[in-house]
Amino acid sequence: MTTTSRAGVPGVPGGSGRGPGRAQLTERQEARRRGILRATAELAGRGGFDAVQMRAVAERAGVALGTLYRYFPSKIHLLVATLQDQLRQLHETLRKRPPTAADPGARVAQTLMRAFRALQREPLLADAMVRALSFADRSVSPEVDVASRLTTAIILDAMGAGSRPTPEQLSVVRVIEHTWHSALMTWLSGRASIAQVRIDIETVCRLVDAAPDRTPKPEPKSR
Amino acid sequence: MTTTSRAGVPGVPGGSGRGPGRAQLTERQEARRRGILRATAELAGRGGFDAVQMRAVAERAGVALGTLYRYFPSKIHLLVATLQDQLRQLHETLRKRPPTAADPGARVAQTLMRAFRALQREPLLADAMVRALSFADRSVSPEVDVASRLTTAIILDAMGAGSRPTPEQLSVVRVIEHTWHSALMTWLSGRASIAQVRIDIETVCRLVDAAPDRTPKPEPKSR
């Protein structure tokens, strides 16, 4: 249970003797991986977290159960990878059609509400991904971190914070992210309405305009 | 799967023909319930979420597995009930020694940091409770709602918002709660440091002092 990552044992298919960095997959392997993620998204979209059953994913993707586990060491890893996929798509879309509001805070709110509407179109898929994200333990930290960084990038883009956000701004972004995830969860579990989620998002986004774009104090902190 | 709550079938021991409200338990049953919760907290404190295994809880509490399930219809229910317990204790403690800071926002931050330090003393118990809370689906909504209301009450107390908080204040409290839960999760999964959690809490608490204590419109709400 929660074996974390094994040392030298092949984790991802191609991850044995290759370089220590990103394991790079062959053509067929890349296709297999995509097929697994597609099967996952389909199942999740139809029945939410519970419908994403490892045997079902393997069968639908046309791979053996053991192979599925070789690509994704747990159901949580699988769903977090799916989330990463969706976030990358969203980031792409947003890059093409950026938010239009004047204030940075309003732009962030607009962006998040757009994402929220996208999730409302596939509530069961959203359920699966968000539940996985919040259930993830330490063994999934690296993957969750990637997802978190993607979300941060999306919010920073909306703020127009440029390439060097202040620590102040980063704190605000973290708080926005916290609110976003948690508000989403309350909506998914039926304890908050869509309107309430909007209010929460707008409330927390007020912090953005209160945070200075560039702090006028150039003192370097020692960590 | 996720059978939600059955209609007339006995859910809690005493919940068959009695009044429609809270099922009230006999002496022995109340003791049994407490014993189960104690066993749960002990196991959680020693090994976190994974160590709270239903068979182990039943054995340690000296009840049969079926009985455990009669009292708490799932592992998640069990852990959320444990959380409710802890929140009630915390609320009690805080009532005796309220935060001392001058500004409402600072008082809230002080209160949450005190709670955070308490959790740091039992990180594995915290892990179990928070993971359960965030993994809870619709079938646990009522119980999660109780926990949420307890948290809200604690924060409102710290704000000194009196008995009639404004909708504005309630939104801010919800956002604080979101941040609190999510920041806790990032800490528990090792993706954020204690210092970072403090910063996030302090950041979000800035919203408190920006929200009006009493809106200048004295219209009474019907409710």
Add this chain to the structure above:
DNA sequence: CGTCTGCCTGAAACTTGTTCTAGATTAGCG
């Protein structure tokens, strides 16, 4: 061409949450 190493398959096994069943106990009540 033959071999070798690593990847993939199919299937069984194991773990833990959850459900079910049959019988023993208990509590309330006439």
Add this chain to the structure above:
DNA sequence: CGCTAATCTAGAACAAGTTTCAGGCAGACG
């Protein structure tokens, strides 16, 4: 006291995530 309904116990059974194993296949390399 004896009856009845609810509760509790022990244990099997089931479901889904995860692990393991024996063997097949394919490309790399001599």
